[in-house]
Amino acid sequence: MQxxxxxxxxxxxxxxxxxxxxxxxxxxxxSCDNVVARAEELGALMRDYLxxxxxLEAVDQEELLGRVARGEVLVIDVxxxxxxxxxxxxxxxxxxxxxxxxxxxELPKRSPIVAYCRGPYCVLAIEAVxxxxxxxxxxxxxxxxxxxWAARGLPLETGLTPAVGGAA
Numbered sequence: 001m002q003x004x005x006x007x008x009x010x011x012x013x014x015x016x017x018x019x020x021x022x023x024x025x026x027x028x029x030x031s032c033d034n035v036v037a038r039a040e041e042l043g044a045l046m047r048d049y050l051x052x053x054x055x056l057e058a059v060d061q062e063e064l065l066g067r068v069a070r071g072e073v074l075v076i077d078v079x080x081x082x083x084x085x086x087x088x089x090x091x092x093x094x095x096x097x098x099x100x101x102x103x104x105x106e107l108p109k110r111s112p113i114v115a116y117c118r119g120p121y122c123v124l125a126i127e128a129v130x131x132x133x134x135x136x137x138x139x140x141x142x143x144x145x146x147x148x149w150a151a152r153g154l155p156l157e158t159g160l161t162p163a164v165g166g167a168a
Contacts, residue, residue, distance in 0.1 A: 073112045078128040087156040119145030
């Protein structure tokens with residue numbers, strides 16, 4: 001009789017494990033749904049933010065190269081100085097977003113300015129262009145960032161370039 005009870009008890013406990021596993025799996029799936037929902041929410045917020053800035057037209061790499069070669073534009077890198085020194089577009093000047101306000105006097109009011117940063121979803125260039133335009137500057141942003149530039153095999157410079165006003 002004890003063996004039979006033992007077998008029944010084993011069968012009952014074995015039945016509990018799949019049920020417990022199922023409950024845990026359902027809980028994990030619900031948390032995954034929450035993560036997916038949050039990711040979708042963040043994506044929507046980012047799209048809205050960028051859409052609000054949609055009037056800030058982007059300049060592509062090919063167009064920028066031609067404009068720089070013709071001396072038609074000032075290119076500013078608004079990333080932190082350390083990132084600029086590690087690699088930047090040839091001829092670009094380092095004007096980190098954090099320093100933009102205090103360095104406005106170095107920028108040409110009538111000549112076009114193209115700001116760039118890390119890439120299409122980096123808000124540094126978007127913010128810089130927005131601020132510059134609000135102050136009457138002719139500013140656009142480069143759609144691509146340094147990683148995109150390098151991936152296309154376009155040249156990069158390292159180190160510091162003389163300041164906008166010509167001082168080192």
